[in-house]
Amino acid sequence: MSTEANKAVLRRVFEEAFNKNKLEVIDETYAEDYEFDAPPLAGQVVTTGREAFKRRVQSFAAAFGDIHYKIEDVIAEGDLVATNFSVSGLHRGEFAGFPPTNRRVEITGVHFARFVDGRIKKTWAGFTNIDEVLGGQK
Amino acid sequence: MSVAENKVLMNRLFYDTFNANNLAQLREICTPDVEVESPLFPTEEGRKDGMNAFIKLMTTYRHVHPDMVYVIEDVVAEPDKVAVGFSYTGTHSGSLPDIPASGQKVRVTGLCFVHVRDGKIARIRFCPYGPMPSVLSKHPHK
Numbered sequence: 001m002s003t004e005a006n007k008a009v010l011r012r013v014f015e016e017a018f019n020k021n022k023l024e025v026i027d028e029t030y031a032e033d034y035e036f037d038a039p040p041l042a043g044q045v046v047t048t049g050r051e052a053f054k055r056r057v058q059s060f061a062a063a064f065g066d067i068h069y070k071i072e073d074v075i076a077e078g079d080l081v082a083t084n085f086s087v088s089g090l091h092r093g094e095f096a097g098f099p100p101t102n103r104r105v106e107i108t109g110v111h112f113a114r115f116v117d118g119r120i121k122k123t124w125a126g127f128t129n130i131d132e133v134l135g136g137q138k
Numbered sequence: 139m140s141v142a143e144n145k146v147l148m149n150r151l152f153y154d155t156f157n158a159n160n161l162a163q164l165r166e167i168c169t170p171d172v173e174v175e176s177p178l179f180p181t182e183e184g185r186k187d188g189m190n191a192f193i194k195l196m197t198t199y200r201h202v203h204p205d206m207v208y209v210i211e212d213v214v215a216e217p218d219k220v221a222v223g224f225s226y227t228g229t230h231s232g233s234l235p236d237i238p239a240s241g242q243k244v245r246v247t248g249l250c251f252v253h254v255r256d257g258k259i260a261r262i263r264f265c266p267y268g269p270m271p272s273v274l275s276k277h278p279h280k
Contacts, residue, residue, distance in 0.1 A: 037267055059144040073251065075216040077141070082221030084251045084263060108175065110249040110265045112212065112223055124223060126249060126265035128175050131275075 003076035006115045010074060010081045013120070018069040021061060031119045038125045040063045064089030065098075072108075083111040091134060096127075098134035105133045139254050144220040145213055147254065152208045152224060159200055161193050168192070168259040173255065175263040178274050191263075195274075202237070202273060203228030211247075221251045230273050237273055246272050 008030050017025040027050060035048045038056070061067050067089040074083045088106040089096075111125040147167060154162045174188035175181060176195060176267075183191045199206060206228030214221045225247045233239040247268035253261040266272060 002168045073219060073253075075214050075219045077214045077216070080212060080214045082249075082251060084221075097155060108263065110221065110251045110263060111248060112214070113194075124247075124249060126267035127180055128177055128263055128265045131177055132180060134275070 001092075003078070003081075005118065006079070006081050007074050007076050009115070009118065009120065010083060010113060011071060014069045014071050014083075014085070016056060016073075018060075019067075021057075022055065026050050026054055026057070031116060031121045034120060035122045035137065036125075038123065040098040060087065063095035064105075065092045066090055068077055079115045081113045081115065083113075085109055085111055095134065096130065098130075101134060107133055139217060139257050141215040141217060143257065144215045144217070144252075144254055146163070146219055147257070148210060148213060148215075148222050148252070148257065150250060152210050152261065156196065156206075156208045156226075161196050161200075162190065164193055164196075166248065166258075168262075169255055172259055173261045177266060178272070182192070198234070198274065201232040202234065202239075203230060204232060205229050212261075218254050220254060221249065223247070240273070246270050246275065257276050 012025065013029050015024045030050050032050065033048065034050055034053060036053060037047065038120050047138055062126065067087065070086045072084040072086060074081060086106050086108045091101045091105050093100055107127050109125055109127040111123060113120045114122045150167050155159060155167065168189060170189065172188040174184040174192045176184060178195055180190045206226050208224055208226045210222055210224050212223035225245060227246045230240045230242045230244055246266065248264055248266050250262055250264045252259050
């Protein structure tokens with residue numbers, strides 16, 4: 001698969017699976033033995049498999065009303081795709097240890113995905129400004 | 139800039155600047171108005187005075203982990219952008235007023251995404267990932 005094809009998959013995941021909550025897209029775009037390495041959420045210990053990942057996507061949508069993911073930049077080389085992203089919405093539920101602020105927030109981060117045969121095999125991701133945005137200046 | 143040149147730029151950042159503890163070189167490899175996004179200082183500070191915020195943060199890291207060594211684990215480059223997955227290992231042997239040294243060996247992983255302009259880092263966003271957070275994530279200046 002070309003780097004452009006991998007980027008297209010990544011864009012489809014953000015637009016359809018994350019923004020439109022079409023979780024079935026995850027079955028088409030992630031490998032069956034998919035692994036993720038991302039900030040832990042309450043009650044989430046499993047970090048492999050598409051079903052665990054779908055629950056993670058749902059827990060984001062539960063915590064943020066009108067959730068919207070935005071790809072700010074996406075680049076690709078070899079089997080990797082790197083993304084500068086933000087996720088915004090109304091912080092209405094507990095998220096990653098932060099109680100709801102009931103404010104509209106925008107959290108920024110970086111996401112890496114490794115592709116095998118056109119599907120996402122592994123991802124790494126983290127948030128940049130989450131403490132500032134959800135926790136205030138400590 | 140070519141893809142290869144952007145990778146060289148990342149080697150200069152992680153190896154010739156961070157590992158060599160030559161933070162003055164940040165002024166050579168970053169644009170003067172570099173924007174730096176880090177969980178460890180306020181967004182506004184990194185936007186307005188990214189250079190000084192960056193130097194201050196890396197100076198603090200070196201104080202806390204005097205033996206710290208960065209490794210570039212993965213790199214993704216295009217002509218005007220480059221992203222790096224990195225790790226550092228070190229001993230938490232330096233104390234800060236509110237974070238006493240633990241003596242613990244640490245291995246912390248992170249990602250950064252860089253915009254390149256005129257061969258220099260114009261914007262860089264850092265984020266942590268993985269099981270071990272930076273000891274500085276407890277620091278009150280965040």
